[in-house]
Amino acid sequence: MVDKILDVFSNTKNYHIALMTTFNFDISFFERAILNRLYENNVKKVSLFVDSYELNKALSEIDYTSIGKKYTVNPIEMKEAFHPKLILLLGQASAKLVVASANITVSGYLRNGEIFNVFDYDDKHPENLKVINSAIRFFEKINDRSFNQDKALFDEIKGLVYYSKTSENNELYLLHNLDESILTQVEKIVDNVTEIDVAVPYYDNYAFALEMLHMSFPDAKIKLYLQHKKCKFPLDHKNDSFITSIFAFDKCNDSSAFYHGKVFRFTTSDATYFLYG
Numbered sequence: 001m002v003d004k005i006l007d008v009f010s011n012t013k014n015y016h017i018a019l020m021t022t023f024n025f026d027i028s029f030f031e032r033a034i035l036n037r038l039y040e041n042n043v044k045k046v047s048l049f050v051d052s053y054e055l056n057k058a059l060s061e062i063d064y065t066s067i068g069k070k071y072t073v074n075p076i077e078m079k080e081a082f083h084p085k086l087i088l089l090l091g092q093a094s095a096k097l098v099v100a101s102a103n104i105t106v107s108g109y110l111r112n113g114e115i116f117n118v119f120d121y122d123d124k125h126p127e128n129l130k131v132i133n134s135a136i137r138f139f140e141k142i143n144d145r146s147f148n149q150d151k152a153l154f155d156e157i158k159g160l161v162y163y164s165k166t167s168e169n170n171e172l173y174l175l176h177n178l179d180e181s182i183l184t185q186v187e188k189i190v191d192n193v194t195e196i197d198v199a200v201p202y203y204d205n206y207a208f209a210l211e212m213l214h215m216s217f218p219d220a221k222i223k224l225y226l227q228h229k230k231c232k233f234p235l236d237h238k239n240d241s242f243i244t245s246i247f248a249f250d251k252c253n254d255s256s257a258f259y260h261g262k263v264f265r266f267t268t269s270d271a272t273y274f275l276y277g
Contacts, residue, residue: 005109005116008087008098009037014122015089015096017045017157019139023083024103025050025058025073027065033109035071043089046071047150048104049142051082072153074146082142084176084277088135093161094122095132099174099277101261108260113252115261115276119172121162129167134174136163141178175275182275183216190266190273193217197265199225201258207237214242217266225249227259 012018018038025048038046050058052075059065067073076082085108087098100116102108119128136157143150157163175185196217203209214222221244226233228248238246252259264275 005098005100005102005114006033006037008089008096008118009034010041012038012041012043012089012096014094015041015043015091017047017090017153018043019047019049019086019088019090020104021049021082021084021086021142022054022104022108023051023081023085024054024105024108026103026105027058027062027067029106029109030104031066031070034104035066039070044070045153045156047074047153048072049074049076049082049139049146051075052077053081072150074143074149076142076146086135086138088132088139090136090157090160094120095162096120097128097132097135097174101277107258111257112260113255113257115263117276126167127169128172129162129165130169131172131174133163133165133167138174138176138178145178183212186266186275187216190268192268193220193266194269195265195267196220196222197225197263197267198222199259199261199263201227201230201260201262202232203234205234207234207240207243210237210240211242220266221245223247227252230258 035046038044048071050073055073055075085100085102087100089096097119098116100114102112102114102116108114119131121128121132140154143154173189175182196213198210210222222242223244224233224246226246226248228250250256262277266273266275
């Protein structure tokens with residue numbers, strides 16, 4: 001994974017703005033492996049949005065940083081945790097969105113088994129305009145919830161030629177739960193679900209999230225994919241009636257790396273939908 005996702009930062013000549021989010025934040029790794037790549041490609045307007053608790057922790061573990069000199073970091077304080085992992089690169093006539101599961105850490109980029117997907121917008125890929133503008137609106141929302149220190153940057157973004165354009169693509173959505181739960185939004189998009197496949201590394205202690213998933217789609221068979229000895233699943237709930245089957249796996253991408261991706265597959269009578277992040 002790492003070579004491919006770092007390539008995103010190595011090939012950024014069509015962009016001049018980079019917006020990113022993360023939960024855990026390794027400042028030294030970011031500045032060495034990512035920020036340098038962006039600067040080499042003349043992307044020098046760089047702004048990160050980081051969970052406030054994790055940012056304080058990261059700052060306490062480093063003696064020197066380029067924060068405030070070469071890039072901006074915005075602390076995001078929420079009731080629970082600020083957990084999305086997005087990369088949004090913006091240029092005058094093109095944009096690139098990366099939706100990933102990796103935190104900006106050595107583990108996230110170099111060690112774990114992670115997932116990511118890339119959506120380009122330009123003259124050749126107009127179909128991705130909707131998801132790009134959804135990502136811009138998301139960053140605007142979280143900037144408003146922080147100290148709004150990137151106001152000038154977001155005013156500049158409003159001047160991009162595609163900012164006010166509209167495009168419908170009802171096969172692709174960028175979902176977040178700042179205003180409404182992810183599950184509620186999925187219910188509005190997907191119906192007549194027959195199977196749900198779940199591949200995530202973490203579960204709550206009472207499998208409550210799975211029970212809520214079952215309540216939303218009571219006719220669906222729920223199958224779990226758990227990494228042996230590494231997945232945090234409450235074994236006391238393995239026989240819960242709403243869990244149809246459990247498949248255990250050891251390796252991830254032909255290695256014993258910790259699987260950190262979050263993927264849900266919803267199968268209906270005539271389509272398949274993937275929710276990931």
